[in-house]
Amino acid sequence: MTAHDSAFAATAASPVFFDDEHHMLRDQVRRFVETEVKPHADRWEADGMVPRAVLRKMGDLGFFGIRYPEAFGGSGLDERATVVWAEELGRSTYSGVAITALVHTDMASVHVWNAGSDAQRATWMPRLISGQAISAVAVTEPGAGSDVKGIATRARRDGDGWVLDGAKLYITNGVHADVYCVAAKTDPDARPSQSITMFLVEKGTPGFTVEKVLDKHGWRSSDTAELRFDKVRLPGSAVLGTEGRGLYEIMKNFQNERLVIGAMAMGEAQAALELTLDWVKTRRAFGAPLWDKQAIRQRLAMLAAKVEACRQMVYATARRAALGEDVVREVSMIKALAGELVNEVMYDCVQFHGGMGFMSESTIERMARDARVQSIGGGATEVMLEEVAKRM
CATH class of the missing domain: 2.40.110.10 (Butyryl-CoA Dehydrogenase, subunit A, domain 2)
Incomplete structure (x- = not known):
């Protein structure tokens, strides 16, 4: 991607929100996606599952223990690390892979850590963190x-x-x-x-x-x-x-789950914009690249602005959560906004791909299908908006 494209590229994580360890994690996850996910994930799509060996490798690299204490084999990081992990998995363009890992790390195993007895933690956490067991x-x-x-x-x-x-x-x-x-x-x-x-x-x-x-x-x-x-x-x-007390445990983790889904959705949206930018700059219509059409340029620019605004809200909320602040309202906003926005982005990206956007061989077609559930799973948009309204 050239410097000219930088407005559409993923913005460098602000040092206000992230530390060196978060930047290192982002680089590590991105390398893993490029070398271990993208070359093989089409086969996993056909198989309907991510191979256990791949999940075990994620565990070996420490991805499954990002938020857990070092004593159990984790890294002891905070919500900001979770957001980095989720966003980079979203950028992979293979959201089925992303959600397989994220459910394990941030929606299921967290119940064992948050509510588990000493015996339950001792039995399961080392296995869950290493990838020997999936939850x-x-x-x-x-x-x-x-x-x-x-x-x-x-x-x-x-x-x-x-x-x-x-x-x-x-x-x-x-x-x-x-x-x-x-x-x-x-x-x-x-x-x-x-x-x-x-x-x-x-x-x-x-x-x-x-x-x-x-x-x-x-x-x-x-x-x-x-x-x-x-x-x-x-x-x-x-x-x-x-x-x-099960309902309290479920509701307690909903905040983390919804923040994770929001970060994942912004990774998906960013990747879709980058794909579409490359497409419209090379696809010619009426004697010129589609990028030369003002309506297309401006629509992509507006979508880029919306994605950047939502991503910055995700980052800021993760930082506040790491500081122990109450972010229920903001997380509910993120889940509603990100779930709708990623579908808005996918709709226009498919549109600008033309007929190719409707073909199952195209990446954007798969991404659009994957994104649809983002406004449903983890709390439907309508439910999230009611949570926000109650706190207005």
């Missing part, structure tokens, strides 16, 4: 998506243990994970905020099955499943955190 979080159900309080999966006491019954839907890493953080109602008569408990369930537990491997519109290299729990017997030690 999934199972909250969504056929009748309960963004409305977490509406889940119907039940866990009832049975002696010193529990019996788990129910189903989970749209579970990322649901096919190939080794351990699942599962939300279930343990006291249906209690207030909704005190009725849910999280459980740690290992693959292979009798009665726990992958009911169906789901076929998706996008994120093709990410495995997604419907899970079934039929009289699954769990020991008392399977409770993750405090009984009846």
Whole structure:
């Protein structure tokens, strides 16, 4: 990319938001994407999964332990590192790969760290950080998506243990994970905020099955499943955190999850703009490159401005979160804004690619499919806007 293109290139991370270690991490992830992801990810799209060997390599490089203490094999970094990790994975153009890794690092394993007992942490964290084990979080159900309080999966006491019954839907890493953080109602008569408990369930537990491997519109290299729990017997030690406090644990991590999705979406949007800029400068129509058309230049310029503004909000919010500030309102804004913006960017980028943008062989076609779920997963735009409105 030439200096002339720099307005559309990913802006150098501001030293106000990032330290040297964050810049080093960005370079490391970017190199990994170029050498280990892009040359092979088309095959993973066809296979419907990221190979375990690749995930293990991510663990070996320290990517899975970015936020965890050095004592467990991690790096002990903060939310800013998470944003760097997510943004660079988004820039890969293979969002199925990105979400496979990000669910493990920032949406599932965090439950083990945040709520796990000393024994649970000692058993699982070294394996999760190294990539020897992959995790999934199972909250969504056929009748309960963004409305977490509406889940119907039940866990009832049975002696010193529990019996788990129910189903989970749209579970990322649901096919190939080794351990699942599962939300279930343990006291249906209690207030909704005190009725849910999280459980740690290992693959292979009798009665726990992958009911169906789901076929998706996008994120093709990410495995997604419907899970079934039929009289699954769990020991008392399977409770993750405090009984009846599961909803709080879920909501607590939603802030991190939504910030991560926002960063990933901005990486996707930036990559799409760069691809489209290269295309319109070489594709000729009516005797001149498309870039010579003022309407196209100005539309891309406006999209670049919007992406930069949203990215700076992601960076600033990550810094505030690292300082321990309350950023629920800002994270809700980011999730709503980034999810809609990445789809706006993809729409115009496909448009400017013309017929090629509609062909499955083109990168932008895949990216547009992948981006569609960004305004749905992790909290639909409408739900996020209500969270913002409550805090206005």
